[in-house]
Amino acid sequence: MIFGYARVSTQEQNLDRQLDSLKAAGAEEIIQEKITGTKADRPKLNRLLDKIRKDDIILVADLTRLSRSTKDLFSLVDKIEKKGANIKSLKESWLDTTTPQGKLMFTFMAGISQFERDLISQRTKEGLEAARARGRKGGRKPKLDDNKKKAIYELYQQKKTTVKDICNMFDITKPTLYKVVEQVSKINAS
Secondary structure, X not given: OEEEEEEEOOOOOOOHHHHHHHHHOOOOEEEEEEOOOOOOOOHHHHHHHHHOOOOOEEEXXXXXXXOOOHHHHHHHHHHHHHOOOEEEEOOOOOOXXXXXXXXXXXXXXXXXXXXXXXXXXXXXXHHHHHHXXXXXXXXXXXXXXXXXXXXXXXXXXXXXXXXXXXXXXHOOOHHHHHHHHHHHHHHHHO
């Protein structure tokens, strides 16, 4: 069976272009979804993944309809292949796991993506080691406790200390300072 999957991000957007191209390409059943592609939990896509069987094909007009990230795409293709099904994109001809060439291209792209992730990880580790060698610690700064937040708020309200000086005192950025001021203001207003 050839399933089509069409998705738009908002209720106001139209699926017609995708529906037309999926029907023309032979989709026997088309699953339609209006939800942002950045959400990992897409109910209709999840039902489609549960529904597919060996030798079925999921057809998409283009990859952005299926996935917004490479990691998500590879995860979806892996789920589809574990069921013995295939995936095909009308726009990106290299994504067609129904052919040996398409499988090769997808494997090649997956390898490049993994290589890129490994390089990023390696550079991050090297950067952290270099920073530690210079006496700096890597990672996120510890969260501000309530006492520090109150002190920041009071200094800001007194208007005797510049924003830059407050940021330097507490080792925070301007956006963090303004966020703290807003949070404490809301607490005080309650």
